[in-house]
Amino acid sequence: MKNLKVKGSLKMEDGREFTREVEYCMKCGEINPPDRAICDCGGRKFIFGEKGSFRFKDNEIVCKCGNNYFKMTFHMNCNPIYNKTYQCTKCGNYIGVQSYVENVGY
Numbered sequence: 001m002k003n004l005k006v007k008g009s010l011k012m013e014d015g016r017e018f019t020r021e022v023e024y025c026m027k028c029g030e031i032n033p034p035d036r037a038i039c040d041c042g043g044r045k046f047i048f049g050e051k052g053s054f055r056f057k058d059n060e061i062v063c064k065c066g067n068n069y070f071k072m073t074f075h076m077n078c079n080p081i082y083n084k085t086y087q088c089t090k091c092g093n094y095i096g097v098q099s100y101v102e103n104v105g106y
Helices: none
Strands: 023-024 047-049 054-057 058-065 072-078 081-088 093-100
Touching: 047 054
Parallel strands: none
Antiparallel strands: 023 047, 047 093, 054 058, 072 081, 081 093
């Protein structure tokens, strides 16, 4: 499968940061390069957002305001990529969840 994301990378070749967005694998919790559809651990589900706007640890998402409740505000299914946008119920901060599934045949 080709890499499908077009969000830039976390670091340029010389080590300088390229984007303000960070993405974590929801299976292992490690940072995943935005251009990689499948994590080294085999995970295909990623949480992303602006650096410093959320924490993802021990399979829990916590907003920068300390709240851990989010409501889904948008979803889009574009086989093989599925996107969901969530908004913090306290401060309104947005995060995204992106999943890659194998071709389901439609």
